[in-house]
Each structure stands twice: as C-alpha cells, then as structure tokens.
Amino acid sequence: KNQVEQSPQSLIILEGKNCTLQCNYTVSPFSNLRWYKQDTGRGPVSLTIMTFSENTKSNGRYTATLDADTKQSSLHITASQLSDSASYICVVSSTPSGTYKYIFGTGTRLKVLA
Amino acid sequence: DVKVTQSSRYLVKRTGEKVFLECVQDMDHENMFWYRQDPGLGLRLIYFSYDVKMKEKGDIPEGYSVSREKKERFSLILESASTNQTSMYLCASSFSKAYEQYFGPGTRLTVT
Numbered sequence: 001k002n003q004v005e006q007s008p009q010s011l012i013i014l015e016g017k018n019c020t021l022q023c024n025y026t027v028s029p030f031s032n033l034r035w036y037k038q039d040t041g042r043g044p045v046s047l048t049i050m051t052f053s054e055n056t057k058s059n060g061r062y063t064a065t066l067d068a069d070t071k072q073s074s075l076h077i078t079a080s081q082l083s084d085s086a087s088y089i090c091v092v093s094s095t096p097s098g099t100y101k102y103i104f105g106t107g108t109r110l111k112v113l114a
Numbered sequence: 115d116v117k118v119t120q121s122s123r124y125l126v127k128r129t130g131e132k133v134f135l136e137c138v139q140d141m142d143h144e145n146m147f148w149y150r151q152d153p154g155l156g157l158r159l160i161y162f163s164y165d166v167k168m169k170e171k172g173d174i175p176e177g178y179s180v181s182r183e184k185k186e187r188f189s190l191i192l193e194s195a196s197t198n199q200t201s202m203y204l205c206a207s208s209f210s211k212a213y214e215q216y217f218g219p220g221t222r223l224t225v226t
Contacts, residue, residue, distance in 0.1 A: 034214070041219075041220070041222075042219055042220065043118070043204050043206075043217030043218050043219050043220050044157075044204075044217050045217070046214045046215075046216075049214065089156070089157070102159070102215070104156040104157040104158075105156060106154060106155065106156040107156060
C-alpha cells in the first residue's frame, strides 16, 4: 500500500535553533517528492521538489534530502524563525499504470518559540 | 504569481442543504483538484479534472460531485450536506500532471 509517514507529529523548538523533520515513504513507482509548508488557516505552499536522482535541494534556510534507496527524506530548517511555525507536509508523486497520484503525509506541526 | 481563489473562507450550512464550493485559478492550468483536510488524516483527494468537462474520482468521492464548465473554474458540490462533511476544503491547480500543485486558501465548512 502506498503510504507516506512523517515524524514527529509535532515539535516545539526555540527561535534560532535548527530542526529536522522526517518523511518515510512506501510508494511505487516513485516520481518525485515535495515538501510543503502550510500556515494555520492557509493552503500549502511548495518549498522543494526532488526527483529520484537528486540527493539535496535547498530553498533559503530549508534543505531537503532524499535517499531513494531507503525511501527516506528529511527537511532541515536552519536558524529557525517565529514565521517557521507551521505544518510541514511531505508529498510523494507516483505514476502507476499511466495515471498520476499524489500521496500526502499527515504533516509535522512545528512551533517556534521566542 | 499563480493565484488560486476559493469563494468562501468560512461557511456554515445545515444538514441536507446543497452546498457549492467554487475555485478559480488564473494561470490557465489544465489540472484542478479538490481535497479535504482533517486533523490526523492529511489531505485526501475528492475529485480532480484534467480538462474542461473532464472529471475523475479521487479517493473519497462519495457524497460529492464536481463541475468544470470553464478551464479556470472548478466547483465542488455537496448534494446533501451531512455533519461528517464538516472539514477544511482545499482546491489546487497545476500546469500538468508532473508539475507543482498550487493551493487556494481553503474553505472551512461546518455542517450543523
């Protein structure tokens, strides 16, 4: 069964600290993996996209990694800011039998405290 | 910038009412999607459309229908609203199947 699991479910850190969010997936065939940021009461916004051949992708203070062999991805946030408080959602795209599917994780809720 | 707008941010309806949620995108995207988002369950696909007048069922289509008469507009219809349809509804669009999805701000629907 195609699944995307994220950990931890929630995380509280102090402003200025770094943190890492995890995404494990059992999706086949794999097309790409995206990380989205969703502020409370808003729609998700894309942070990064990674294909099978990419190991690392950065977007400012956000760095995503992908290990296609172990089917794991991580999102590292450097020098966190209060505005990083949000839910972070991992989404894996798959193309079974010519169709196209998006499989969503349930997200990690990050709270950054001053 | 791509803009996806949804007709309402908050909506309160009574059980049995017919509910229309509208979504409009301004980037000439082919693909449009409707999701619902519930705590602990993540986003679940209700319906999607790859072209005008084309629609396909997602993972949880029961109790919903959709309409896409124009490329920029995708409507979600709750034929007879029920309390278990209380949720956040998110619309998204993308240029093609492999491209990034752009999401609207969401509609929080409460059915009483």
